[in-house]
Amino acid sequence: MGILANLNSTRVIILGSFLGAAVMGGLVYAQKLEVAELDEQLSPRGVPKLVTELQTSALELANLQRLADREQFKQRDDAETYARAIAGNQYVNIGQIDTKRSDNERVRGAIDSVISLTPPKGGKTAYTRDQISNFLYKLEADSRRVRVTRVLMRKDPADKSKPHEVGADRWTFDVDITIRQPKE
Amino acid sequence: MARSCGIRFGQRHASLVLLEGSAKKPKLRAHLEVEVAPGEEDPLGSLVDALKAAAKSQKLKVSDEHVQLALDSGLAAFRPLSLPFADKAKVEEVLKFEIESRLPQWDIDEVVCDFHVRRSTPVESDLLVVALKKADVKARIDASARAGFEPHEVEIVATTLFEAARHAGLLAADAAQLLVHIGERTSTLVVVEGGRLASMRALQLGLGAAASTAEADPAAEGETAAEAPIAAPNDPERQKVVAERLTREILRTLSAGQREHAIAAVYLCGTEMADLVAFDNEGNASGPHVEIAGVPIAPLDALREAAPELSLAERLRLVPAFGAALHGLGANGLTPHLRREELRYAGKFERLEVPLGVLGLFLLTLTTALYIVDYKVVEAREADIDAWTKSNHNYLIGSTNDGTRGRLPLAPDNIKNYSRRIAEGLDSDPERTQVERLRHLRSLMAIEIGRLERELGTKTDIAPPQSALEAMTHTLDVIHGMGERLGRFAIREVRAQQNPGTASGGEHVQVVLNMTFWGDLEATRAYNDMMNELEGQPWTDRVERRGTNTLEGGGGIYIDGITIHVDTNRINKEQS
Numbered sequence: 001m002g003i004l005a006n007l008n009s010t011r012v013i014i015l016g017s018f019l020g021a022a023v024m025g026g027l028v029y030a031q032k033l034e035v036a037e038l039d040e041q042l043s044p045r046g047v048p049k050l051v052t053e054l055q056t057s058a059l060e061l062a063n064l065q066r067l068a069d070r071e072q073f074k075q076r077d078d079a080e081t082y083a084r085a086i087a088g089n090q091y092v093n094i095g096q097i098d099t100k101r102s103d104n105e106r107v108r109g110a111i112d113s114v115i116s117l118t119p120p121k122g123g124k125t126a127y128t129r130d131q132i133s134n135f136l137y138k139l140e141a142d143s144r145r146v147r148v149t150r151v152l153m154r155k156d157p158a159d160k161s162k163p164h165e166v167g168a169d170r171w172t173f174d175v176d177i178t179i180r181q182p183k184e
Numbered sequence: 185m186a187r188s189c190g191i192r193f194g195q196r197h198a199s200l201v202l203l204e205g206s207a208k209k210p211k212l213r214a215h216l217e218v219e220v221a222p223g224e225e226d227p228l229g230s231l232v233d234a235l236k237a238a239a240k241s242q243k244l245k246v247s248d249e250h251v252q253l254a255l256d257s258g259l260a261a262f263r264p265l266s267l268p269f270a271d272k273a274k275v276e277e278v279l280k281f282e283i284e285s286r287l288p289q290w291d292i293d294e295v296v297c298d299f300h301v302r303r304s305t306p307v308e309s310d311l312l313v314v315a316l317k318k319a320d321v322k323a324r325i326d327a328s329a330r331a332g333f334e335p336h337e338v339e340i341v342a343t344t345l346f347e348a349a350r351h352a353g354l355l356a357a358d359a360a361q362l363l364v365h366i367g368e369r370t371s372t373l374v375v376v377e378g379g380r381l382a383s384m385r386a387l388q389l390g391l392g393a394a395a396s397t398a399e400a401d402p403a404a405e406g407e408t409a410a411e412a413p414i415a416a417p418n419d420p421e422r423q424k425v426v427a428e429r430l431t432r433e434i435l436r437t438l439s440a441g442q443r444e445h446a447i448a449a450v451y452l453c454g455t456e457m458a459d460l461v462a463f464d465n466e467g468n469a470s471g472p473h474v475e476i477a478g479v480p481i482a483p484l485d486a487l488r489e490a491a492p493e494l495s496l497a498e499r500l501r502l503v504p505a506f507g508a509a510l511h512g513l514g515a516n517g518l519t520p521h522l523r524r525e526e527l528r529y530a531g532k533f534e535r536l537e538v539p540l541g542v543l544g545l546f547l548l549t550l551t552t553a554l555y556i557v558d559y560k561v562v563e564a565r566e567a568d569i570d571a572w573t574k575s576n577h578n579y580l581i582g583s584t585n586d587g588t589r590g591r592l593p594l595a596p597d598n599i600k601n602y603s604r605r606i607a608e609g610l611d612s613d614p615e616r617t618q619v620e621r622l623r624h625l626r627s628l629m630a631i632e633i634g635r636l637e638r639e640l641g642t643k644t645d646i647a648p649p650q651s652a653l654e655a656m657t658h659t660l661d662v663i664h665g666m667g668e669r670l671g672r673f674a675i676r677e678v679r680a681q682q683n684p685g686t687a688s689g690g691e692h693v694q695v696v697l698n699m700t701f702w703g704d705l706e707a708t709r710a711y712n713d714m715m716n717e718l719e720g721q722p723w724t725d726r727v728e729r730r731g732t733n734t735l736e737g738g739g740g741i742y743i744d745g746i747t748i749h750v751d752t753n754r755i756n757k758e759q760s
Contacts, residue, residue, distance in 0.1 A: 010538065011537065014544050017548045018544045021548045025547075031559065032558060051575070054629065055580070058592050061632055107646060140653055148651055150652055150680065151681075152678075166674060167676075181646075
């Protein structure tokens with residue numbers, strides 16, 4: 001152990017200070033990297049942009065949450081229930097309707113569920129324009145997934161007025177709504 | 185292979201011996217001898233120049249760690265000293281204090297002292313102290329360094345004689361020997377008894393110097409030799425006087441008492457002194473004093489084996505340098521050590537110690553300061569990011585402190601809780617950095633957004649079908665917007681049907697109207713105006729005009745199957 005035998009206070013100081021300086025140099029280097037990284041993070045394309053994105057996402061999320069809160073139709077299997085609920089709405093007041101459902105793949109990779117909505121057979125078949133308009137409006141407004149893809153509004157079959165005659169404001173309807181979903 | 189270079193610095197003569205090998209079996213690799221003429225104003229300086237030039241001409245390079253310097257013994261004062269202990273470390277501690285009173289001619293602080301143990305027991309030691317003025321030693325060290333040979337250790341010629349004689353096997357254990365070196369101004373006498381150092385003497389008695397003595401013989405303790413006048417070296421009469429004086433001094437030494445063994449031989453080296461004794465190349469003595477008081481005089485031929493190619497006279501002149509070189513190879517009959525205190529040898533590293541220490545401390549201080557500064561910078565930056573995080577939390581969730589309402593009152597608990605945790609700086613997510621926490625929060629929100637989009641059906645690559653209701657509403661809105669221009673009209677039936685895209689055309693909605701217009705010419709014009717208006721809409725693909733029918737009894741027309749093809753995607757583009 002010749003090195004240890006030749007150690008004196010000066011050499012201990014040299015050894016200690018250089019070792020310490022090397023260690024501190026490493027720490028300083030690591031910290032410089034950290035400072036550079038933090039500076040990069042604080043640059044306009046760093047944390048400020050990230051926070052901006054977070055806040056944009058928050059707005060999007062809040063909007064989606066509001067939509068979800070309002071969404072009446074959340075499940076594909078509830079389409080008929082959804083339509084009937086709208087028909088029974090106080091501003092629609094159509095009451096009972098008949099539904100007929102068919103699924104088809106008109107667009108590749110997607111299934112279109114088409115539900116035909118008609119006045120009930122053997123029941124009330126004539127409604128005012130307001131009732132039918134509100135019914136159609138709410139079918140689309142209360143759900144982002146529902147599209148009214150076919151509408152037929154014609155005079156009440158009981159109304160025998162001719163083209164030159166103005167009949168009563170009694171109408172019947174035949175409506176298709178479509179819910180398009182990716183094919184699973 | 186180990187190397188050692190011994191240098192003897194005399195008054196006008198310097199010799200150098202470079203050995204390789206071991207102390208027991210050294211090989212002479214090089215040797216030099218230089219001499220300056222008498223009368224030089226600066227003989228030491230001239231000697232340095234001559235030695236430097238000679239070394240350069242022989243391309244002799246020796247590292248400092250291998251150089252041993254032998255100084256003229258005349259520079260030293262020798263004092264015996266008895267101490268009640270033998271521990272060398274203790275001796276070193278008290279040496280100067282003990283010897284101070286015996287060196288009244290010198291300030292003890294200006295003297296460097298070395299010692300050699302003559303006899304010792306566990307409770308007592310008998311020492312021979314060698315003292316030299318630091319200035320003298322330093323001047324020779326500097327001179328040697330100027331010549332290119334900074335000495336690692338310094339001794340006097342007397343100790344080199346002992347080592348050389350020991351190497352030559354001349355120190356019989358059951359006899360005493362007198363070793364004599366004749367120099368230019370100083371002659372050195374070393375008495376060895378039973379293989380151990382007994383005494384040393386330096387006589388200011390050389391070829392070209394008058395005699396005076398300094399000795400450490402207990403019987404002749406006295407002052408260091410005084411400076412003697414220099415005689416002309418080529419003066420035969422003077423040389424004869426010097427030889428006689430030296431003979432007397434040798435005789436005096438031989439006859440001194442207090443010895444266990446009588447001196448059996450006198451071994452001579454150094455400059456040849458024909459008036460005393462002369463040796464042929466085989467070592468046979470001749471001259472007026474082949475023996476003194478019955479004790480034969482023989483050459484101290486220590487280099488016989490190491491350098492047989494040299495003449496005996498050369499070998500005898502090189503003995504002090506050879507003895508010094510032997511010390512460099514590890515010979516330890518004596519352990520002279522005159523480079524001590526402030527004269528201590530400092531190698532390249534030792535000389536750099538202080539600057540290196542200062543540099544090291546400076547670097548340590550600098551790096552520590554940089555670390556502290558950067559630490560503060562990091563703290564400040566982290567505080568900035570923390571502020572962003574808090575601000576983000578206030579925006580998202582709100583703050584109860586200032587009553588801020590957040591944008592996500594309905595957010596799931598995992599988003600609320602995580603945002604709160606990272607905003608409060610709690611150490612609940614130590615594996616992520618601050619930025620990574622924000623990114624994690626963003627991913628949590630993205631997951632929630634994705635879930636809601638899937639639930640609401642808004643996130644899909646598949647476009648929803650066009651709305652027949654939208655197409656119908658816009659068509660009717662155009663008709664309604666025409667107001668008075670259409671006169672009196674009625675819509676008797678409306679149909680709207682979304683048609684999927686085909687090879688011949690894209691997806692569109694077909695709106696079919698059955699209408700009645702009252703009036704005569706106005707009715708037809710109104711119908712045409714309506715068709716033109718519908719045709720002019722940006723979202724209309726085309727319209728299909730139908731033939732008109734006169735109302736029963738006149739007074740108007742009715743048309744069935746007015747068809748408008750609407751692309752609702754264009755409506756959305758127009759609105760956006």
